[in-house]
Amino acid sequence: MDFTILAVLAVLVLVAITVLAPRVGVAAPLLLVAAGVLISLVPGVPTAEVDPEIVLAGVLPPLLYASAVNMPALDFRRDLRTISGLSVVVVVVSAVSIGGLVSWLVSGLGFAEGTALGAILSPTDAVATSIVRRTGVAPRLITLLEGEALLNDATALVLLRSAVAAVAGSVSLLDVGIDFVQAVVVAVVIGVVVGGLSLGVRALVADATLASAISFVVPFIAYVPSERLGGSGLVAVVVAGLITGYRGVVELRAQDRLAEQVNWSTIAFLLESAVFLLMGLQVGPLVDDFRAENGSVGRLALLVVIGLASLMLVRAAYAGAVLLSQRRMLRSIPALRPRIDRFREYLSSPDAQRLSERRRTRAHASLVRHESDLRFYAEQPLGRRDGTVLVWAGMRGAVTLAAAQTLPSDTAQRPLLVLSAFAVAVLSLLVQGGSLAWLVRRLGVEADRSRTVSEQVDALTAAMTDLADQRCDDVARDGLDGVPVDDAAVRRARQESRLDRSTSWAGPEGPEQEDRIAAYARVRRAVLSDQRSTLVEIRASGRYDSEALTELLTRLDRAELALSTVE
Template sequence: MELVLIVVLCVLAIAAANLLAPRLRIAAPLLLVIFGVVVSYFPGVPRISVDPEIILMGVLPPLLYAAAVAMPSMEFKRDFQAISGLSVVLVVVSSLGLGVVFMLILPEADYATGVALGAILSPTDAVATTTVKRVGAPNRLITVLSGESLFNDASALVMLRAAIAAMAASVSLWGVAVQFVWTVVAAVVVGAVVGWVFIRIRAKIENAVVATAISFVTPYVAYVPTELIEGSGLVAAVAAGLVSGRGAVRHLNAAHRRSDVQNWRLVELLLEGSVFLLMGLELKDLVFDVHESHETIWHALWPAALGFVLLVVLRLIFVIPLVHWTERRAQRVIAREERLEQLQSDLADAEHLDKRRARLVQNRIDRRLADIAYYRMESIGTREGFVVVWAGMRGVVTLAAAQTLPADTPYRSMLVLSAFFVAVGSLMLQGGTLGWFVKKMRLPDQEAQEAAQRRAIGREMASVTQRVMMEPDACGADPQLARSIETVRRLESADGEDEVGEIDYLGDEMVDRRLETAKQLRRVRRLIVAEQRKHLLGLRERGSYSSSALTAALDRLDAEELSLDAQAPPASTT
């Protein structure tokens, strides 16, 4: 009974935080952490300690999988260098740099212990992405921050493993590098295979709820075997999510996709809220551990403050040059536009190429030209770089990773509490001011460009509709169908008494004709929806429009497909 009451109260707290957060303009995770800290010191509330494996293995795989499914694949490819720099190189630099500092300020700590703490503090949290989205930041900035939060958890945990191993024995730099490569490559291969297999298994299941239930085990099926071969289970979960997200539109129907979206949003809400609530509730236990080790909160607070400042400084030193390098690379890509357009013109005049080869070359040129349009519209500069720096908040991974330190680690209790202070402090300071900071940076407003893209997609959809209506498989096979559809549509929308009388006079014959015409309407509309979706997938492959505009168009098609399913008469049981 007591456990049930705790679960109910936690769910209500998560719901309340998410309802209040938009009104208070505070991130919901921050509210939950504060609530947990306050509740932990209520009289009678016991000390709460959560096994870190529950977070690392039970909670993070589905959260990262869900985020990867929603990741726009084309934008991810375009900024892969920047994302990999932030999620891998910056994590390594921060871990090694902080390792030197902590070795100097903690007398009994060696360099391996310092690197371990640096790795614990290095990964950023995805909370920043939600905040940046809310204030209307450019899509490219959101993609970079989302990609960083997906992969830097795994990078930091690999560095932590290497540092812990170095505490017990000597580990060569070459061995660490080889292990890191194997960890990532093995994870990507296993995760991609799992994602590919599961998306095709789910495509053969008619019941959308059952298919979604199977999707809940996908991140764990990717995680477990990867960990057994000493890869990164978290990277495997991300890879499975990326493959599943890309294949869902092509292989699953609208009911499956809608079920996935709704149910996974609920899972994300509860899991993410639970871990931040637990962060706050664990403070009391962490403070008691520090006191039992004959240390004080101050001993944990000032290293945490120093670590936080160094993290921001290192991030600033790394991000600003990375942003300028990324923009210079984009300008080099843009400079190829004239050459690509000339190649496109030459290809149109070439008669010796077979159609298949010409189509492949044309698709590659179209993708490059779409990349140029993207870089020109979504430029990234110093102001965006400052936002990336300030959006580097720490979160639950930092606390969970700290609790995996061996029991004989020097200053273990103090290091865990320091990690808590860094995580909560960054959530409060950076999370509480990120919205204001983004507005102060006066980033370019892309609403007009986004609206123009949606109108352009609408025109392309209208063109597809017109083409389908002219095909023999649609109304072209029956010249009377189009006129019948128009007549019934006019009669059904009529308000005049004469027209209503006309409907009554036709009786059963008219009803039958109306039913038949409605059936034909649904058939034709399904043809149109199928062709429009095919056309949108082609646009997505070429990257012709932003992922947000294409996703909105695909969502509208899903809604129409579900509406057509609802209008269809039930199958006869006799």
């Protein structure tokens, strides 16, 4: 069939299933996987063969970049220790555990082959975690799951590379450690450089369409050199995305940010949906390969059970450790209060005045940030029910699909290993993903933070209004950049700066009206600049939730974009 027709049909199928999903009460990714499985088992359907490198190097970079750009850097920082443990400790322990059990229980497979399978199965998937967002769990849980999925690929792929090398010869634990450190360090450096440079280049491009076009290649600019230099291309992509998301609020124009949101949401939808459908379509050909090798269904079932059980038990053990550590930390907060108060008093003392203004400012910002973090941990703690969801929500997806197919063709019992990996991934999606919403309702962990976020949005809106009034008073009294401004322009800028109303000019058109509009636009931009700078400072302090700050920053972007209609 012509490729164009196939592409059109594929997009229509993706859209149709996504529209149908809410009506049948099933998450769209699950329907896509199920549809793919059914299609692949129909006799005569063409085999869906996709080079795994296309998934690893062509599909995952833009998907991870889109997720990283939208990841709140504040929330990511607060739970970085837990995310790092999920991304490294859980992956390593899961892979080694599966390797040991496979070598013990499955004849013909050694520890290296078992560890390779464990490395393939251990990473959760950023695409699969999109299912979690639909269940209404706490934003903190979503941050943990998405942060884990963004970073655990590096650990898994390094382990897989080492396990494959061990099958062919020997590899030392030191070599594995050096390989991992190199992969992370190289990736972080390249990600930071690419993220910063891409923002600088896009800021120089006046056209929002061209700036968006540049953003499309940023993931690949980060991925390719990192892989060539021995780093993790996927981690480099994530770092570049985090840098872009955090600094883009300041360095990019409003039209660039809004255009990027629309364009990348479309790309993410198409790629995510295609990955789920592809997972299902791959099942039929894998079953055929397994049968051609006269594979044992019993051995397949044993590997699947070993994989699922090991992944769940290791994850549960780590979740328990996280909850225990958090409980101890929360108990220590009262003891920290006196130390915080003493430090605050010191900053106001004559001794602190001997420090430079810059050091005092940084120390005060650090104090505010630390207090905000403690308040966050106290107000949004993780309980046993959250831990249960954290364990059950660890689903596998595209990374497992691609990594399994990178196993060398001469690997012992390769069809068995590949099919078992796919079976674990598909079952985790269908069983865990299909029951996740029910589990969340059953445990009662739906996070109704709408009131809290609404209150914070109202507080931030009031603060922005006060700031706008102050700036407009200054402009009315002193002018803007030394130039007097028409009172009507200042009044309109004051009204528009409330962020919750819009007005229109009244009166006849003419040169005088045009001058007023131009003056209004200049005042309005000055106010918006002050408001954005203040929100960025508030974001750095951590005093408000990311959701509330995102809402206000989006309002500012829309207001700035609206200015183009009057200029």
